[in-house]
Amino acid sequence: MSLGSKRWPLVAMVAAFCALGLSFSAQALVAHWNGDRLQVAAPGLHFLTGRALERLHNGVTVPFNFQLTLTTIPRSFPLERELARFDVSYDVWEERFTVFEARSPRRAASHMTSNQAEVWCVDRMSVAASTAPGDKDLWLRLEIRADESSGGTADDSSLSLARLIDIFSRPARSQQEWVAETQPFQLRNLKR
Amino acid sequence: MKHCLALLFAAALVAQTPPPSLSPSDSSPDGEELAGNRSGETNVNSRYTVESVNVDNQHRYFISKSILEDMHHLVGARFNSESFQNLAERISSELHGYRVVFKLARGADPDHVRVTFVIEGPTSGLDVEFPKALYNSRQGFTAEGDAVFTAGANRFLFGALTNNDDLPERFAGIRARYERMSLGSERVHLSFEFDAYHADSMPASQSAALAQGDTSLLYRSYRNFEPMITIALAGPLTWAGGISFQQFDPQFTAAHTESANAVINTLRFERRWEGSANYKHRLEAGYNLRAATSFLGADYVYTRHTVHAHYSLKHGRQCADVSFLGGDITGRAPLFERFVLGNSSTLRGWNMYDIDPLGGTKVVHGSVGYGYRIVRVFYDTGAVWDGGSHPAARSSAGVGIKVEGILLAVAFPIRNDRVEPVFIAGMSF
Numbered sequence: 001m002s003l004g005s006k007r008w009p010l011v012a013m014v015a016a017f018c019a020l021g022l023s024f025s026a027q028a029l030v031a032h033w034n035g036d037r038l039q040v041a042a043p044g045l046h047f048l049t050g051r052a053l054e055r056l057h058n059g060v061t062v063p064f065n066f067q068l069t070l071t072t073i074p075r076s077f078p079l080e081r082e083l084a085r086f087d088v089s090y091d092v093w094e095e096r097f098t099v100f101e102a103r104s105p106r107r108a109a110s111h112m113t114s115n116q117a118e119v120w121c122v123d124r125m126s127v128a129a130s131t132a133p134g135d136k137d138l139w140l141r142l143e144i145r146a147d148e149s150s151g152g153t154a155d156d157s158s159l160s161l162a163r164l165i166d167i168f169s170r171p172a173r174s175q176q177e178w179v180a181e182t183q184p185f186q187l188r189n190l191k192r
Numbered sequence: 193m194k195h196c197l198a199l200l201f202a203a204a205l206v207a208q209t210p211p212p213s214l215s216p217s218d219s220s221p222d223g224e225e226l227a228g229n230r231s232g233e234t235n236v237n238s239r240y241t242v243e244s245v246n247v248d249n250q251h252r253y254f255i256s257k258s259i260l261e262d263m264h265h266l267v268g269a270r271f272n273s274e275s276f277q278n279l280a281e282r283i284s285s286e287l288h289g290y291r292v293v294f295k296l297a298r299g300a301d302p303d304h305v306r307v308t309f310v311i312e313g314p315t316s317g318l319d320v321e322f323p324k325a326l327y328n329s330r331q332g333f334t335a336e337g338d339a340v341f342t343a344g345a346n347r348f349l350f351g352a353l354t355n356n357d358d359l360p361e362r363f364a365g366i367r368a369r370y371e372r373m374s375l376g377s378e379r380v381h382l383s384f385e386f387d388a389y390h391a392d393s394m395p396a397s398q399s400a401a402l403a404q405g406d407t408s409l410l411y412r413s414y415r416n417f418e419p420m421i422t423i424a425l426a427g428p429l430t431w432a433g434g435i436s437f438q439q440f441d442p443q444f445t446a447a448h449t450e451s452a453n454a455v456i457n458t459l460r461f462e463r464r465w466e467g468s469a470n471y472k473h474r475l476e477a478g479y480n481l482r483a484a485t486s487f488l489g490a491d492y493v494y495t496r497h498t499v500h501a502h503y504s505l506k507h508g509r510q511c512a513d514v515s516f517l518g519g520d521i522t523g524r525a526p527l528f529e530r531f532v533l534g535n536s537s538t539l540r541g542w543n544m545y546d547i548d549p550l551g552g553t554k555v556v557h558g559s560v561g562y563g564y565r566i567v568r569v570f571y572d573t574g575a576v577w578d579g580g581s582h583p584a585a586r587s588s589a590g591v592g593i594k595v596e597g598i599l600l601a602v603a604f605p606i607r608n609d610r611v612e613p614v615f616i617a618g619m620s621f
Contacts, residue, residue, distance in 0.1 A: 055293075058293060058294065058295040058296055059235070059237055059271070059273065059276075059294065059295065059296025059305070059307070060235075060273060060277070060293075060294070061234055061235045061273050087234040087235075089234065089235040089236045089237065089273070090236070090237075091236045091237060092237055092240075092296050092297060092298055092305060093240070093298055093302075093303070093305075097236075098234075098236035100234035108234075110236060
């Protein structure tokens, strides 16, 4: 099969639109139980990329702000929300990532590849599902923003829930942002 | 078969990749919860020692001495990302319009890292600088101010000054300079400077000129156009060459405008390094040659050689420095090229008009200083004289305090008959 020369621009345009659509579409999340809390897996979500990765390779600590929300209607006021901040740095000698969780109790993991670091952060996020209706469609949405305001880090004293809410209440502007959502699911259908 | 081998190899690599874990110092018994690190430093590279700190293409930018010193202090310490981030912000603030980031790289030794500050665009902005500001209780005020506009690799400077410190007369006027920071290569730098000054001869200089019967040395106004090229030769060594087209109007004669066009050559060396036991060294030295020839249409034909060197040593709260200046003029040089001593940097405490109101054709000067915390003491000695006469060595000493680059000092000329302290205040000493 061969495409006529007149069809190439059309094919290219469609391909470009598809690529553009893919780049803006939310990545898929998979919800699962962890005790009585809901967690997500995000196999296709990679946030250690682009400018943030370049800064990490330069030796800068890059804080990533995470927000996981549970809603009954996509993008409505959340039933449950969890906010967290992770300070990621890159070991220039070992070429591995280290992550510090900014909230108490402070946890950390080191000697990780980029994929392992991403999974470690996502695994720390969960929401309570006790108040969520079991027979209605629910969505989980994960938002991640790289904090580019400074290369500094935030410890417990400077990081507050109000500050994280404020961060996610504003548009991302020039910050790098990643978003992933689950398909609609019902709690009663979610295997424990 | 090849695919099977590749899969096996990939599986082996995955098996070798260690699972996420904490470094031992940060581990608690459960292997995850953070027990140590109360300092808030969350950068994994904080366990490495800083081997060196540099600014990429530093010769292209004016970075203050205090920032360079703070950079130097970080060498030998454990890497702290916040300290370097703060320093990057300070450099950025100083270089209005420039974005500054730091980059970390492996050092030459294990567990050591090299830090390089990289200065990036947007490279435009307006800045105001004060290269010199001082007060001498016997010679009055000297002030220089420049407005600097930067656009990319182009730098435009417009300045005004009134100076009674560098030459045997007070001169005031304006200057304008265009600099191209990169000409084909970042190692090559081009500049054009224009100066227009009005000179006020001091009574002592006029009397001395009349006594010598040579009032042609005195002039009313002075203009200079100076194209220069500067090349970074290797590491700390730079060479600058150009031509100075100088014209001036004699003060007492109705003669036509005279000129002292000269070829300029300057070789400059600057190096900072850290020795054992946290001793920080800095050496700066230079040689300058001005040769005014009739080939360039000069009415004044002369050759002026100047060498200078300055070495400083810092250790903790103590610092010491030694400097040397030497110069020689052959031929007939205009007044503004003659050497003077007795200003804010040489024979501090002496009045230049008491030493030689017309300056001299030969000079030699040395200075030593010591500081502890903000206290400074110094001792200067030197002589300025004309060829054929005997040099008279003079000395001075002083004590003062230096805070944020500003020195307040009382200096005493050392002589047998009387003591006349001079108060000096200002920066750019």
